[in-house]
Amino acid sequence: xxxxxxxxxxxxxxxxxxxxxxxxxxxxxxxxxxxxxxxxxxxxxxxxxxxxxxxxxxxxxxxxxxxxxxxxxxxxxxxxxxxxxxxxxxxxxxxxxxxxxxxxxxxxxxxxxxxxxxxxxxxxxxxxxxxxxxxxxx
Amino acid sequence: xxxxxxxxxxxxxxxxxxxxxxxxxxxxxxxxxxxxxxxxxxxxxxxxxxxxxxxxxxxxxxxxxxxxxxxxxxxxxxxxxxxxxxxxxxxxxxxxxxxxxxxxxxxxxxxxxxxxxxxxxxxxxxxxxxxxxxxxxx
Numbered sequence: 126x127x128x129x130x131x132x133x134x135x136x137x138x139x140x141x142x143x144x145x146x147x148x149x150x151x152x153x154x155x156x157x158x159x160x161x162x163x164x165x166x167x168x169x170x171x172x173x174x175x176x177x178x179x180x181x182x183x184x185x186x187x188x189x190x191x192x193x194x195x196x197x198x199x200x201x202x203x204x205x206x207x208x209x210x211x212x213x214x215x216x217x218x219x220x221x222x223x224x225x226x227x228x229x230x231x232x233x234x235x236x237x238x239x240x241x242x243x244x245x246x247x248x249x250x251x252x253x254x255x256x257x258x259x260x261x262x263x
Numbered sequence: 264x265x266x267x268x269x270x271x272x273x274x275x276x277x278x279x280x281x282x283x284x285x286x287x288x289x290x291x292x293x294x295x296x297x298x299x300x301x302x303x304x305x306x307x308x309x310x311x312x313x314x315x316x317x318x319x320x321x322x323x324x325x326x327x328x329x330x331x332x333x334x335x336x337x338x339x340x341x342x343x344x345x346x347x348x349x350x351x352x353x354x355x356x357x358x359x360x361x362x363x364x365x366x367x368x369x370x371x372x373x374x375x376x377x378x379x380x381x382x383x384x385x386x387x388x389x390x391x392x393x394x395x396x397x398x399x400x401x
Contacts, residue, residue: 161372164349191355193338195331200338202355211302215353215370217329217340232353232370234299236377243374 129192132224133199137189145178153221159230161214162243173229175255176246183207183245194218207245212238267330270362271337275327283316291359297368299352300381311367313394317387321345321380332356345383350376 129137132151139147149170158173159166167176181187184205191202201216214233221227233239250256267275270289277285287308296311297304305314319325322343329340339354352371359365371377388394 159351159372162374164373164375191333191336193331193333193336195329198329198331200331200340200353202338213297213355213368213370215338215355217351217353230351230372232351232372234297234368234370234377235302236300236374236381237302239372239374239377 129194129199130196130220130224132220132226133192133194133201133218136218136226137192137201140181140187140189143181145174145181148174148177151226153223153225153227156226157228159228160246161231161233161239162246171255172259175253177229179246179249179253180242183242183249184212207238207241210238210241211235212242267332267337268334268358268362270358270364271330271332271339271356274356274364275330275339278319278325278327281319283312283319286312286315289364291361291363291365294364295366297366298384299369299371299377300384309393310397313391314384315367317384317391318380321383321387322350345376345379348376348379349373350380 136151152170152173154170156170156173157166157168158176167173187203187205189201189203193200197220199218201218203214205212212233214231217230218226219228274289290308290311292308294308294311295304295306296314305311325341325343327339327341331338335358337356339356341352343350350371352369355368356364357366
């Protein structure tokens with residue numbers, strides 16, 4: 126779909142290429158990541174990039190469908206599978222005045238699949254030294 | 264936000280007014296409702312209107328935020344509470360060529376709140392003679 130912001134175009138390319146090192150320059154320093162699994166939000170570029178790289182390994186057959194935005198806020202609809210269960214979601218991506226991602230919020234359905242995602246994310250973050258250091262209280 | 268389709272404008276008014284009888288004329292005969300709670304979809308105007316009227320009673324402090332669309336597909340971001348728990352969601356609303364709602368899909372976060380919604384919806388649909396007649400196998 127036309128008229129996406131260059132940051133969003135670049136983000137969609139990162140997702141396709143899997144080159145997660147290209148994600149960091151698209152994120153604002155104070156970016157917030159709001160996951161479908163918990164209400165709590167993850168602050169900062171490093172955590173957000175790390176979370177998204179874990180998610181990318183859990184989501185199978187991931188594909189963006191309709192993508193639409195108004196210059197600062199974009200809705201990116203995706204379909205994927207988690208442990209064989211179907212899911213639909215929307216990445217709500219908000220840019221700051223510099224055109225960097227300041228808020229990345231993910232809403233999904235159905236409940237059961239998000240439960241699988243939560244389980245898989247817990248396993249991965251518990252095994253990831255980066256998150257062990259955070260002593261993140263969820 | 265500008266440039267919403269008249270059907271979407273009318274839908275937003277129905278939500279504000281709570282006049283659920285005004286919803287039916289906005290729905291296509293073969294509308295599908297895809298809930299955040301289950302993967303299964305609900306077919307038809309009567310069921311969709313009924314489901315939405317139950318949801319309207321469960322969602323507290325419901326408010327639409329950013330709403331955006333491209334003529335046929337609209338993303339309506341909302342915030343609400345379910346049994347005191349916060350939620351964010353997006354209604355993905357797709358119109359048919361006649362401008363009627365043919366697909367109403369709801370994605371939400373976080374997992375825990377959607378679990379509460381599922382619990383509340385189960386209680387309500389089990390007590391609703393309309394759904395008892397359906398013998399709907401979820």
